[in-house]
Amino acid sequence: MKDASEENAAGMKPETLAMTLAGIGIIHSPFKEPAGMPIQPVFAEGTVGTVEVLPQYAEGLRDLEGFDRVWLIYWLHKALPGPLRVIPFRDTTERGVFATRAPCRPNAIGLSCVQLLSVSGNVLTIGGVDILDGSPVIDIKPYVPKFDAFPNSRAGWCDQSPPSARTHADNRFMK
């Protein structure tokens, strides 16, 4: 408890909280701008792209064959640094940004559960792409249903989205 209190908000040391990342690759997709891009893989059936991992990291891709899906963690490089309340694509009401998947976030980190179609050397071919072309990749993790699938989890305001809610983006969050 002492350690924790030394690191709490009041005493949080800036050096603990500044992190520098280096992209491990880049995502190639059909989408040059948000307008018309699916907002989640589930709305992106049939859209295919690739993850081009820098050659020096290719060895880390071994054993991905056999996974139907992977998590891509990436930089939302064209997202506006936004306010803490946003009107998300699937709603008409302002929501706290951490209760949405909107791309304008204090740290512009994207998270997409894409289909893994094939692995060839340092390139993953992916399906269900909801990501802008040129987005830098930060991490790739395997999708493991035992860890990640909670189909009966309640989803707050998202459970109230009408059938007519948007499935594709516009440019509202773009730089």
Added chain:
Amino acid sequence: MKDASEENAAGMKPETLAMTLAGIGIIHSPFKEPAGMPIQPVFAEGTVGTVEVLPQYAEGLRDLEGFDRVWLIYWLHKALPGPLRVIPFRDTTERGVFATRAPCRPNAIGLSCVQLLSVSGNVLTIGGVDILDGSPVIDIKPYVPKFDAFPNSRAGWCDQSPPSARTHADNRFMK
């Protein structure tokens, strides 16, 4: 295609790929070291912690009530910068690190789908904690089954993990 090729591995501009993040808060948990810590929320039943969000971001937490779970994206601040092949906790064979959820990764980003027990001001109380005390939080996103739950997804080598596979960590990946 021209844009894409200009940004591919050969031509990737370093400035596109260097990202700086600022922590938005800190995780308080019962775990001071990896040894004995659950390796995923699913193995962490009954373990409770908190996410203390910096006050200036508290407004972004609105509307999280009603979500059973949230994604925490956080910095694995005590993980060893590791090799690209690791022996994961739930296996006895070396695997490519991107085919594992091991904490030693080129970018030390953790992803946990924790239970959201309550929200009070700038503090989330969370269950199923598999995170070291003091970990800086990078982002919080709502868990939405429609976007995130694929219970029938194949999970490669993880599908072969024996019932005796580890559910709790040791210090193999610690700094």
